[in-house]
Amino acid sequence: MSTNALTRYGPPAAWGAHTDAVLLTGATGFLGMELLAGYLERTDRHVYALVRGVNDRQAHARLQNTLARLFDAGHPYEERVSAVRGDITRPGLGLGNRRRAALAERVSEIVHSVASVSSRTSCTPRAINVEGTSRVLELAAQCHTRGEGLRRLTHISTAYVAGQHRGCFSEDDLDAGQRFRNAYEQSKFEGEQLVASWRAQLPITVVRPSIVVGERHSGWTASFNVLYWPLRMFSRGAYLAVPARATAPVDVVPVDYVTDAILALSRAPEAVGATFTAARLFRSPRGVCAGRRMGPPRAAAPGCGGAAGTGAACPPPPPRTW
DSSP states (O other): OOHHHHTTSSSGGGSOOOOSEEEEESTTSHHHHHHHHHHHHHOOOOEEEEEOOSSHHHHHHHHHHHHHHHSOTTOTTGGGEEEEEOOTTSGGGGOOHHHHHHHHHHEEEEEEOOOOOOOSSSHHHHIIIIIIHHHHHHHHHHHHTSTTOOOEEEEEOOGGGGTTOOSOOOTTOSOSSOOOSSHHHHHHHHHHHHHHHTTTTSOEEEEEEOEEESOTTTOOOSOOOTTHHHHHHHHTTSOSOOSOOTTOOOOEEEHHHHHHHHHHHHTOGGGTTOEEEESOOOEETTEEOOSSBOOSSSOOOTTSSOOTTTTOOOOOOOOOOO
């Protein structure tokens, strides 16, 4: 391992004196990978990625593996990303006081994308989606009082905080007395409630994607969860039919569309304090459920001249080879 590589992880003194940096949770996950690539390709900011590991070296190795999946060998982003060993399920995110203070001095934006998508009734979704979100909010508050202050905390929620609510459920709605189908929906709802309770103290933007699937042009995906496994079973002839309504909508959005939305909103001052839905347009029995949607793909990307929410066409980011 090179000397330069060693400086990208380890104690805070080795992280470099970056300011105006981004802290990204979930960087090794499906949406988090795309967000990591977006910040590296479309900005010149340093990215600190919160990564699990038994030690700093393992956390660094996990991040390097993610970068290898995103970019060709010899990509120019090595010096702009640092692995920060931590754990969303542990008190203080598993960070010691020195590391928390060092991050607070360097970070001016947090994107909280890590989530448990398990629908089983267990403690795992709540430990990550509720308790983990609480810990990220605590770190955000510390960042807000240190360094250059916190410019934005973007919380990635889900359109399914609506649960079993019937009719229009807009971005201004959260607790409508709805019931939930599973532990995932319930925990994401509770997590967003926590975030809402901090709006007066922090510059927060909430983004609610529907079901996130592969990239729109290539179909590339790093995760074959949710819709993919039943589709795979169909393709193998395991099922001839399943009970369902032929008219029931299945709302899916490409991962790069959601990433474009998050990046655009992170630069929009008017997005502070607001909630946005990254989803196709649903029609309810009461008619079109309109609101602060991002418009049909493609949403406005940073620097393209389009306005978030207009659905303005934007040039694609530089191509990557998968």
